[in-house]
Amino acid sequence: MSPYAARRARLLAHMQAGGVAVLATAPEVARNSDSDYPYRHDSYFYYLSGFDEPDSVLVLLAARADAPARSILFCREKNPEREIWDGLRHGPEAARAGFGFDAAHPIDELDAEMGRLLANAPALYYALGHSAALDAQVKTWLAGVRQLARSGVTAPTLACDLLPLLDEMRLFKDADEQALMRRAGAISAQAHARAMRATRPGMHEYEIEAELLYEFRRHGAQAPAYTSIVAAGANACVLHYQRNNALCRDGELVLIDAGCEFDGYAADISRSYPVNGRFSAPQRALYELVLAAQAAALEAAQPGRRYSEMHDAALRVLAEGMLELGLLSRQRCGMVDDVIANRHYLQFYMHGTGHWLGMDVHDVGHYRDLAEAGKPSRPLQAGMVLTVEPGIYVRPAEGVPEQFWNTGIRIEDDVLLTATGHEVLSAAAPKTVAEIELLMRHTP
Template structure:
């Protein structure tokens, strides 16, 4: 049984006998005229199939009585003319053989076949409420089954959201997934180092972005996992900056938040460094504060510890640093506990310290234990992957030392929870000494 078939079997084990699950991949989307955006499959669909062609739907039928469980794919038919223009298609029979489905049919046959599969099924699992068109289609399917009532057939008694089951499965990465994520992180780490080596004052942000993209593709990554952030100077204080068109100046820090997608799995790395290769003293003080906050967060990451612990540890360090560096007034704002209670730190640190990472850059899964009283932060488990990304963002403001103005710093790494702690998957230079050594070695 291949890995995708194993996942299908695990999902089917959570469904009642005879229940049906339906999951379609993402549609192609027109960019303009007769050109489409670069196609990217639906993550849930790919997780269960490994199949990357558009216009495809997976139907799973749980075992009941003497009838074994079945995995049925509906996909595009072979078409020699379209393959000349658009490339290879597996076709139903080819897909069945290559990907281990029990049966496969043309996508045009889905509406005609689904009624037979839903007949007498106790429940239909699908992405309930995810979009109105799908909900409307399900209603049509249910109505078609109800019209067979005179033959003694009954429609499913319930429609159940499929995605929470898959979210919990996707949250724990198996060995194959971990290997892909390590490769994505290796490629992205090399890309960050490449940008550092290429940097010179006066370069445009998009020139550095081009260095990232080149390294992604030359190492086999299919695409960026998200829109890259390349922010020089004050632009680094914009959390989701995307223009990437400003020119850097001598003395600027460059914040790059970028990661590639490799075989369906994302990486997400942020580094901040001086475009001229040397941190100024004020920049170094802020950078060391963020690095210390990340170190504290990493100490809070291990099996059994709460997910929220990393953020709480980082905020403690950052709040103390804001007081020590004069970003916050000790006489006015009190100690660390007062700063956090009054949320004064949000002026300079307004986001969380991480998120799940996997097939999606902000991956699926609950951050709280919704089954427990009070819904506490869920405990970390081996196989989970998180980002750890504290930062500090200092905009001009009264009472804030001017030497720190227009400075944005974030340090982000990808971390796998292991049986005995954690492993950092990303390896781009992180310390002041390592960054300066790398950058100065290319400028001699």
């Protein structure tokens, strides 16, 4: 539990002396009737606690002159009867001892205890406006403390949004987080390779999805990090396609965007490959263009470079390729700088080249340097993890060569920024034309 204790200590050091922070985990969510969706903890809560039971709240008390900093967990009590049906509940005492908290109480005591904990605290930190239920609880707690004003008790006079503090912490992955993300990347890369080996003309997209899910789970990943995309043919031109029920036909490409969640951390990998294991000449031309764009973006993924430089590098390569392949007309669109300035590329490339990655697949943290005039794109720093994912999506349209129609390609890798460069966490997923065709040729 030492990484979680260290994170709590870092947060407490940023808080005002005597301040109180409150962070609740996610609720259970009904799927239908009396069945719930598989439970998944709140990322912020788990980041500070390592505790994954529902109905839990973490309270942090910053040090003051007469008292040290403290961490207090409120959680479900032991309930042998419910544990027969639902599994282990740690209960407050075991949670305190096992997870390194200074104290733990039953969740039913939260409202009563918070009045005492907030008395004379100068500041309250919580996720402002993110939960109507928590906002209502905070209002009740503060009203109770204010009723004691005649006894000399004061309520917090400062309310601070807790999440921006945690966002900046979570943006930089510590050694333990990096290890978990390497594992998530390795498992997900194996799953992509398995899907390639299994793919045959006439399969349904969901059959390929099943290969991904099997590989995730058999290596210990708890779940997909997000709903997997398996998109064959024209479906690959739908960026967030999720039906996964179409046939994969001979001569088509299939685009997979999938990654597992391992111990709370996500992978996010995209690969595109031919259903029959052999790229046609037009498919290969588009694929090599996207691969070159990703290589340019990866070259810009260096500490000290601006985040936006990756997108700019990929976009320039893609714009040049769109002109060379005839997707865009030089007569109508001009040269590369004109294509970029006038955003002609948006017909075929309409998303950014990456995003932060961590406990959430689209992880937290600002993309701009808010402290610098003009708020430019922030510099990359060691410990950040992001995706690099250029793509190209060609729908039927007048003036677009028909040989490219209904082709969607995205190549996405997970990248950890290091002191001297970067590490590709998903490098084991086959990516070059030669690697993909060789793998699919030598299938069992």
